[in-house]
Amino acid sequence: MDENNRIEDIRSVLKTVDDPELPSVSVYDLGMVYEIRVVAEDVHIKMVPTFLGCPALDFIQMNVKQAVEKIDWVGSCFVQFTMERQWSTDAITDKGKLELRKHGIAPPPEKYRPGDEWTVNCPYCESDYTSMENVFGPTACRSILYCSACRNPFEAMKPVVEQ
Numbered sequence: 001m002d003e004n005n006r007i008e009d010i011r012s013v014l015k016t017v018d019d020p021e022l023p024s025v026s027v028y029d030l031g032m033v034y035e036i037r038v039v040a041e042d043v044h045i046k047m048v049p050t051f052l053g054c055p056a057l058d059f060i061q062m063n064v065k066q067a068v069e070k071i072d073w074v075g076s077c078f079v080q081f082t083m084e085r086q087w088s089t090d091a092i093t094d095k096g097k098l099e100l101r102k103h104g105i106a107p108p109p110e111k112y113r114p115g116d117e118w119t120v121n122c123p124y125c126e127s128d129y130t131s132m133e134n135v136f137g138p139t140a141c142r143s144i145l146y147c148s149a150c151r152n153p154f155e156a157m158k159p160v161v162e163q
């Protein structure tokens with residue numbers, strides 16, 4: 001198997017490892033995978049943490065390691081979080097955004113710049129007639145909003161961009 005196929009193998013596995021705080025959105029679709037390197041049968045993965053201070057990093061690291069080591073040809077998998085690059089919500093893939101919406105979480109706005117107004121469309125009916133109920137959602141990464149059009153409360157992922 002050549003290196004490209006091996007990396008493709010690893011990518012498909014990473015698409016099955018969920019962020020524990022965002023069930024059914026994989027670490028891959030969240031844009032957390034920064035680099036995959038294969039050295040003989042060992043795999044080295046560099047990841048960028050989504051939100052500084054999100055407590056689940058150890059857990060994610062362990063889940064990724066275990067999932068990748070289940071691949072036949074993989075000896076050991078080493079997972080490292082790096083600060084070489086800052087994660088931003090623009091790194092979330094289209095599939096990731098779709099999954100967020102399916103779970104009633106409005107994806108972060110695209111190409112948001114600090115100081116921009118943050119408008120959130122309801123993940124259920126797409127209306128922008130929404131209001132902030134609580135800046136602090138279940139995690140520091142999310143906020144609670146309310147849609148006045150379909151009268152559903154929902155969560156929104158806060159935009160995070162490079163400063």
Ligand SMILES: [Zn+2]
Nearest residue numbers: 122125147150
């Ligand atoms: Zn709505």
